[in-house]
Amino acid sequence: MPSEIVFDPYKDLYSKSVGLIRSSEIRDLMSVAGRSDVISLAGGLPDVTGVPTSELSSLMTRIIEDGFAEALQYGDTEGFYNLKTQLVSLMSEENIKAEEEHVLITTGSQQALDLLARIFIDPNDIIVVEGPTYVGALTAFRPAGPRFLTVPLDDEGIRTEILEEELRSLTGARPKFIYVVPNFHNPAGVTMSEERRKHLVDIATRFEVLIIEDNPYGLLRFEGDSVEPIVNRIPERVVYVGTLSKVIFPGIRVGWVLAPLPIHEKLVKIKQSADLCSSNLNQMFACAFLESGLWKKNLDELKKRYKARKDSMIEALGQYFPEGSSWTNPSGGLFIWATLEEYLDTAKMLPLAIEQKVAYVPGSAFYPDYSGKNRMRLNFSYPTVEQIQEGVKRLGKVIRREMDLYRSLGIGKK
Ligand SMILES: Cc1ncc(COP(=O)(O)O)c(C=O)c1O
Known part of the structure; x- marks a missing residue:
């Protein structure tokens, strides 16, 4: 540095x-x-x-030898279709019901957060975050100049009773979204309970607010039972963000956003201005690794x-x-x-x-x-x-x- x-x-x-x-x-x-x-x-x-490095190098060799014309080219802004199919299947491991046309592949999920900030936040808009929250979300959201409404969390995740009170006191104003990391929170390590998820969904519906569900760690459960994802409960109000960084490795920089179609369209436009498309080579590599089952x-x-x-x-x-x-x-x-x-x-x-x-x-x-x-x-x-x-x-x-x-x-x- x-x-x-x-x-x-x-x-x-x-x-x-x-x-x-x-x-x-x-x-x-x-x-x-x-x-x-x-x-x-x-x-x-x-x-x-x-x-498994030797298997990885065989996969990479195969991509370069057999698929170089595609791997070394620009790709679709939306992402490599076969990878989308693999990601839909990966999400189903957490019981998430998704379709390829709602998925945009991003350069890590950090890019997804940056794109979301760009399509949703104007200066002085209110956005809700948990206290504490993921530091990279703060760095993605801050340049857009929002007012942060911070709602504390405890061992069961975001304190939804405080969230409800806060939203009620915002007479006339409506936050653009509520950003949560429901599983094995970064930094708090906690998982949002079933009760809190239900309450959050109820609040989002009544107050007509979007939820950003950022879930890099859901598949890294090493004990206990999983809790139904928020996106399954109200898909029309949830923008779901995923990444391969923690379940595979971060060096390939593959993340994604699963969003309602109108939001998806806006994200595609803004991604085009950000980087045209994510790396085809990396996407094909990620796809091959997922297809192989080695992951x-x-x-x-x-x-x-x-x-x-x-x-x-x-x-x-x-x-x-x-x-x-x-x-x-x-x-x-x-x-x-x-x-x-x-x-x-x-x-x-x-x-x-x-x-x-x-x-x-x-x-x-x-x-x-x-x-x-x-x-x-x-x-x-x-x-x-x-x-x-x-x-x-x-x-x-x-x-x-x-x-x-x-x-x-x-x-x-x-
Ligand atoms: C909650 C959360 N969201 C998003 C990210 C970004 O991950 P990546 O850009 O590697 O997909 C991280 C990384 O630590 C994270 O903890």
Whole structure:
């Protein structure tokens, strides 16, 4: 990452919207967290070490040899049709009923969020997000200049009773959409319960609001039963966003949006202006990997690894984190969300943690107003069990030291 630019001779030229973008704290952090001597519990990287590389290289060779004329060309903006068929079948694994004509393939689901911001948000429009929410959604939505209405979540997902109250108090105004990550939330790790989903659907219907259901982690369930997707309940009010990043690997940059046809049409137009089409080569590769069925074996292996790592992190948190801390216990996905004593500030504490060679993401990154100061996101998909144990132990020490310091100043429990 280049060093910070102090003088920018071009500053008068930039648009207002670029001024609304703050560099993601996660990205800034990666440069330090990625150092080999730092145990990183910070990133959101899936473990790609188990992918069957020799099979992958045969698939790629076959695409280049047999399908090069298509693979090396521009493709349809909507996406490679056979891949759409595979994605429809992948969605059916989560009981989602979809048809190809509603699917737009995007360059990662991050692009889907960016396109959605462009077609829906005007400056000062209200949009609803969960508190905390996915940091990449904030970076996608912010340049459009919305007013964020943040609704807290708990172990059962978004607090729909608060959402309802908030919407009722917006007399005359209607949010453009409600953005939720219902399964194994990033960063909170929680899954929206059946009751909350029902209530959310009821609210969206009564208040005539769209829902964006962002579901990168649904297939990464390693324990418990799945809950019916929101899109099945009111498809006409839901824009569903999916990705292969976490169930296959992120390097191919394949995501998609499943939307009602009028919205789909707008998304296709705006994608055309963004990048004409996603890479044909990558789409054909993703399609071949899905067709081969190899992804299932890979996913089963990933789930086993992630469960072992999550269990290890939960155990380490219990052993090393001080009294007064709490954390979520996800049944899938990549993240645990920890809450420390209220007076602690995890952003201020981060340099101390990095000094002790461990990194996490401070909670404030996940709130539009940068609150959530006493919280942190911990990733368990990428570090090994040994690194998790050592990393949480180091982190526990840093937190205790910080608490001692506050106590010596008369803050916190003696
Ligand atoms: C909730 C959520 N949505 C979207 C994305 C974007 O993923 P990608 O662009 O790799 O598909 C991520 C990545 O971490 C995520 O956690």
